[in-house]
Amino acid sequence: MAFTVSTGKDGSGRQIGLYTIATTKSRNYKSVIPGENSYGPRWSPDGTMIVFNHWDPDQSDWVLGLLTLTDGTFRVLAPELKGVYSPFWSADSSSVYCHDLENFFRVSVETGRTAALRRFSEILGEAMPTSAVRFSVSPDGTRWLFDGEVKDTSDWLKSGDGLISALFLHTPADGTTRRITDDRICAIGPAWLPGGENFLFYGYTEKENSGEGSGFAVFRGSLAKGKITLLVPDGGTPSARLR
Structure with a gap:
């Protein structure tokens, strides 16, 4: 490690x-x-x-x-x-x-x-350029996940700088980028899981933001289903073995 x-x-x-x-x-x-x-x-x-x-x-x-x-x-x-x-x-x-x-x-x-x-x-895409953007390459190398700051339009976060972190999917072959998380969650640090359809990340929703502990949790996302699942209630910066 x-x-x-x-x-x-x-x-x-x-x-x-x-x-x-x-x-x-x-x-x-x-x-x-x-x-x-x-x-x-x-x-x-x-x-x-x-x-x-x-x-x-x-x-x-x-x-x-x-x-x-x-x-x-x-x-x-x-x-x-x-x-x-x-x-x-x-x-x-x-x-x-x-x-x-x-x-x-x-x-x-x-x-x-x-x-x-x-x-x-x-x-x-709509993300702002910063030195903290983190990329993760899919197991087959054809797609990139990354996090980036965007304007906060949520009704729960109201951050001091007016920004929220979101996840994006970029396909180098055709140059397209699309946002894959919405304003219901602040999403950071994506990491692919084996198979190239699911991924990990950490962040917080309104629940974590208003509770005790670190304020961060680890989630699993699915590209195919567009679903986000809570994995670890008090954790951050996940990584996964791809092979």
């Missing part, structure tokens, strides 16, 4: 850690990854690499950090690509996708060659 580790005397730093469930041992890669501001690791589908957000202290900007697990080495993927966020993998582990709030990129892991695919807004 890859995760973000708090570092530094006051815990304000962030690094990438790896926890092995079989041995219950963890490792911090601070001796390999420079600086103290790396977060959001995403494991490659083939299990050999981890990509993450990395602050380059020399360039004073966000870049793509890549950790190769077979030899424990670190490198910046496409060093010329700066100010990028939300990295995630292609289904075959050959490419990493990311954005700079305006453009959406695909980067070859082998060569570092970068291709600007389209404007980020064309993928987002």
Whole structure:
């Protein structure tokens, strides 16, 4: 399991850690990854690499950090690509996708060659561009789930910034994006389930928002049925094994 580790005397730093469930041992890669501001690791589908957000202290900007697990080495993927966020993998582990709030990129892991695919807004649909958008690729690689902030038109949330998080489904082949959750729920952090029709996410409805506990719950959604089911009343940031 890859995760973000708090570092530094006051815990304000962030690094990438790896926890092995079989041995219950963890490792911090601070001796390999420079600086103290790396977060959001995403494991490659083939299990050999981890990509993450990395602050380059020399360039004073966000870049793509890549950790190769077979030899424990670190490198910046496409060093010329700066100010990028939300990295995630292609289904075959050959490419990493990311954005700079305006453009959406695909980067070859082998060569570092970068291709600007389209404007980020064309993928987002009605969602607003932020550095916190999180993508999840379907098991067959043909569809992407992601979360994004939209104008809050609900009659129960009334957030201070007037926004609510929703889930969207994007199909790269035809470029279409559609919203799949409505204003009855604030939905965050989607993760596909095996089969490519159901998915997990966390968030809250009016019930969780007015109750005790963390205020978040884990839900399962169905694309075919358009149904949302509560799974864990007090939980968040779900992930699922696809194979």
